[in-house]
Amino acid sequence: MGYRKYGETEYERLKKQHNIMALVGNGFDIQIMHDFAQPSDTRYETFYHYLKFRSFDEENVIVKQMEALLEAGKKNWSDLEGAIREVLTNGGSAPDDVYNALRPIQREFSSFLNQTVPSTLLDDLGARVVKEERSLASLSQFIYDIEDPEEYSKFEFPRRTAHFDLYNFLFVNFNYTSLLDGYVYLDQNQFDPRPYRTSDRNFEFLPNPRDHAATRRYNKETIWQSNIQTEVIHPHGVQDIPRSLLIGIDAEPDFDNATDPNRKLVKPYWAQNDVRYRHFFEDTELFIVFGCSLGESDGWWWRSIAAALDANPDAELMIYRRQRSQGAELSEEDVRDQFISAADCAPAQAGSIRDRIRIVLYEEGSDRKWLNTSP
Numbered sequence: 472m473g474y475r476k477y478g479e480t481e482y483e484r485l486k487k488q489h490n491i492m493a494l495v496g497n498g499f500d501i502q503i504m505h506d507f508a509q510p511s512d513t514r515y516e517t518f519y520h521y522l523k524f525r526s527f528d529e530e531n532v533i534v535k536q537m538e539a540l541l542e543a544g545k546k547n548w549s550d551l552e553g554a555i556r557e558v559l560t561n562g563g564s565a566p567d568d569v570y571n572a573l574r575p576i577q578r579e580f581s582s583f584l585n586q587t588v589p590s591t592l593l594d595d596l597g598a599r600v601v602k603e604e605r606s607l608a609s610l611s612q613f614i615y616d617i618e619d620p621e622e623y624s625k626f627e628f629p630r631r632t633a634h635f636d637l638y639n640f641l642f643v644n645f646n647y648t649s650l651l652d653g654y655v656y657l658d659q660n661q662f663d664p665r666p667y668r669t670s671d672r673n674f675e676f677l678p679n680p681r682d683h684a685a686t687r688r689y690n691k692e693t694i695w696q697s698n699i700q701t702e703v704i705h706p707h708g709v710q711d712i713p714r715s716l717l718i719g720i721d722a723e724p725d726f727d728n729a730t731d732p733n734r735k736l737v738k739p740y741w742a743q744n745d746v747r748y749r750h751f752f753e754d755t756e757l758f759i760v761f762g763c764s765l766g767e768s769d770g771w772w773w774r775s776i777a778a779a780l781d782a783n784p785d786a787e788l789m790i791y792r793r794q795r796s797q798g799a800e801l802s803e804e805d806v807r808d809q810f811i812s813a814a815d816c817a818p819a820q821a822g823s824i825r826d827r828i829r830i831v832l833y834e835e836g837s838d839r840k841w842l843n844t845s846p
Contacts, residue, residue, distance in 0.1 A: 515549045577716050597658075599846075646705075719737060773810065
């Protein structure tokens, strides 16, 4: 069992189905806050100051840990999930005590999101996306973001596309908000499920929009007449249901869901990742990671991607990363190394997958199609 398998019952003359898993983190929401000149954002650091302004319980062990990390000058002091991990491993607190400390923080975080991400922002985002048809541009032209001709020459995915294919996008929204859902929604202005009388093609995919010289089979004029499906899932909960918000730690590779003492705080356990999402990975042809820090708390996802790449020599990964991160300028190899480290790859596995990881380095105002929200 994996993705739904479509056929000629649903689409006439369907040749091939491309399953694409797009994993989107808080960097996307933060980007929107910036691009729409919002007075606040969804960073954990901003949430910490929100708690202080609200005179939140000063004896809460998780908040006290964040304060201790701040006083110690740690770079990631505001990482709420990192603080939870630190309290469990070095803080001497019992898992049940940490779990009970997290519950009121969870409720406060929901209130924080309701104030930081008002419905008016969703309306403004929707208006821009519809007016400029950004949903379709993002889905149909993301290959444009591979600016480096050498990176494009190594990218096999465009070569496997053609007329009458289906592009099946599964968005894994790590954010609790609906901003991504609103962005990728194919509304009636941008999309018609049946625009032609004699054909059921409803999507156009561009395999070489930058006109790279790596292939003579297609160029910037090539447009594949195709079909599209999209779905968005929220494995960590949604803003409007406070008790659904999963904030916690990763599952170790040897995690035992029956006996692990920390399981109340383990996100993959409560999200039931193995049951609900594991089956998608083996059938994914292309993974796209955007707005994610590649942090430890989501290690289950990075390890699962790496395992899928290792098992399937045709699968590939695109990682979008800001070129300047925490004051340092990253190279494409730096980002590959970050992913391989986050996925805890053994040397043989790292060697197997490294050449199938495409990197898109960008900065504010970069010419980009994928999930672009800039004015």
